[in-house]
Amino acid sequence: MKGGVKLIVFIGWALIALPAQVEEILIKNATIHTLTRAGIMENADILIQDGSISAVAAGIDSASAGTVIDASGKQVTPGLINAYTYLGIREISMVEGTDDVSTEDEQFSSAFNISSAINPDSTLLPHNLIHGLTHGIVAAESEHQVFAGQGAVLQLGKPSSILTRSVAMFARLGSSSGESGGGSRASSYLKMRQALADTKEYKANREAIRTGNWRDLSLQVHDLEALMPVIDGDLPLVVNVQRASDIKALLELKKEFGFRLVIAGAGEAWRVAAELAEENVPVIIDPMANLPLDFDRLAARLDAAALLDAAGVTVLFTGVGSQHTHSAFLVRQAAGNAVAYGMDKTAALKAMTLNPASVFGFADKTGSLEPGKPANLVIWDGDPLEILTSAKQVIVNGEIIPMVSRSTRLRDRYLDLDSKQEIFYRK
């Protein structure tokens, strides 16, 4: 009845990982969700060499593999990605000094870059990793500015590391733009428009402006510099916005300035799904967020992800609710619920793997299971979207991750309360 037997199985795999760097791993007899044209492969193998996938096929010869994992009855997916998190920048939300999520600084706007705050030793990372989450988009937030700054891509692993320091510009519109809006969503919209226009002006007159021979612009030089890749279409602009009318207004801005737009929050995005699809605007959505929590998202609903997907919108998942950081791995439950409310299962898997990797420009690193890509994958003991399914093994860049976190260690030391005096000596 105690936890021992199960743990041996768990740790049994983890032990294989020592020493950490394994040259060649063969995963045998799995159901593989490749998320490529190969689709779902049954009873197939994955060969990992030098950290990368070298083959995905049935009956790969295991002769040279140092480690063979029998994955019979198990399923393999790419490592999961949560497309909107505060991973690495929030340890304990209410402990000042461990939470770097939102800047109150009014000096910086677009120039603010969250990556310098990311703590790769955060206890949240191993916790999420052993539940199958290998990557998170780390968003930037600001108390005062429409443009909060630049977010990053974090790769969870041993150790975790920043994959991309500046992956997107983050902004807010609508009622969530708060103080930055000056009390009306029209003014935050105007600020956004003004900033983009000023950036164009800056780009065309850079030297004159930098030497002070120009009129005052709405932003400072460092912020204008940071916005240049946005108007050049090199850096996606992720805008938190809920109301359908605000999303439409953004689409107008996009047409005017030609930036790469990604919508986040997006409670009412399904109502403008056709326009979003036509403009090729991906949407980051928590498919379980069906509450009309404010008047901007009265139309939030459980089949929103399915409706967006059916309209041809590229869907990216985050969630669940406010747990998108400490329990960012719950994006898997969010995906399962999207399927329960009508979304295609493979589409739901892509929304937390290939889609965020593609939209944010790191699909060469992860997101699908195909030869040539680094081996970032999860072996599940069942349907990867089911609640009762657990991650049995996570592999990051070909390295077998010990399936241990501070949380599992706390659990294990308290499994036996009969000898209480010994608790503090259990390590």
Add this chain to the structure above:
Amino acid sequence: MGFLQGMNKQLRPAGLCVVFLALTLSNACTETAVEPEVVAGQADPFPSTYAPAAATPVLLNNATLLTGTGRQLDNASILLVDGKIDAIGPAIDFPENAVVIDASGKWITPGLIDVHSHLGVYPAPSHEGNSDGNEITNPNTAQVYAEHSVWTQDPQFTLALAGGVTTLQILPGSANLFGGRGVTLKNIPSRTVQAMKFPGAPYSLKMACGENPKRVYGGEAGQAPASRMANVAGYRTAWIEAANYLDKQEAYAGKQAKGRKPKPPPRNLRLETLAEVLNGNILVHNHCYRGEEMAVMIDVAKEFNYKVTAFHHAVEAYKVADILAEHDICAAMWPEWWGFKHEAYDMVEGNVAMVDAAGACAIVHSDSAITGQRLNQEAAKAMAAGIAAGYPITRAHAINWITSNPAKALGVSARTGSLEVGKMADVVLWDGDPFSVYSRTEKVFIDGVLIYDRLDEARQPVTDFDLGIIDPTGERL
């Protein structure tokens, strides 16, 4: 837990009798305990007006039943008559007028019970104008009743209903040491809160340990409590007052019983609530994260001779699971929420299963209008974590965490929370295994009445809020 009528001095909770006896006092503690006249127990001024509608008998045929008593019955049927569960079994005789529903391949559970909800008091949309869950004006607001804040048109009620929730405890928030009275509601769409009140369910008292009260008062308002030790002093001071109040009430009743016409002591709503806890008529639901604090609160309860019914948000319950079991205290837990405060940092996902394995009453609660729509998935996550920790937990067992165990904590387990003959016909029909992410409720019965039917729009309630708010000719969803 009766109060000893002979004790008319100050500071006389029963738990201290021995101490007093040893010091100075007479034989007060050796007097025979008299069954307490419930003098402080005024009739509820806001009585339930809920009466189930008349309903045709319903037979749900050939389903998999999770009974909430630890059993899974395959290919079983259940008959609902006059608001009660009339029969359960493989083959049931049923009245001629019964509606027979083929439930082959489907699952049936008791109506789900959310022991920690703020629906109606923290409604959607969420804004200052309708945020009514915390009376942050004094660390002791035992006088407030959560039901007086409930907006019955909160669209979150019907969403929870679609998730199979038939009973909820609406609690005040956790800003205060004593947050006020909680109320148990049936999830019946209603114009008035009285028409939702679970008839005869006891009131609860929301108490809070730890960071919240000390932050709200010490940190933000510059008054006590500013520390956990002042939290505890605050509870004890209040219980002393309550014991005094109760003494006066009992003295008054005693004189009345002797035929005298004494002047009634003044009523005090705050102390009335606390006194009713001491009388055993109000159940204590105590927000408490840390193991140490739970152990301290158990001693406070012993000192003043009341019982903690449940610790809520009991993130560290696994550290003291044996102590909870020993004192017959429930722990209401999330499957995995953590890290928003330091007192929520030591989360382990095996928590629910570990508390359960220690023999304590384990509950999965939501405290959320999102997860409260799918308590079944919350229980499933806790079950998966329990299995990962080595406990062979079945669905038949895990369903107790969201049905019979919360019913026990709400004092209504004799009437709902399980599929047993004679109990309220609070029943959910699922289109598949309720522990699967893909399964959804199909029909929800409360007291035998079909309150929600996913297959029949006509039986899907729509709140006033939802009506015509996006499309004047339609509803919100």
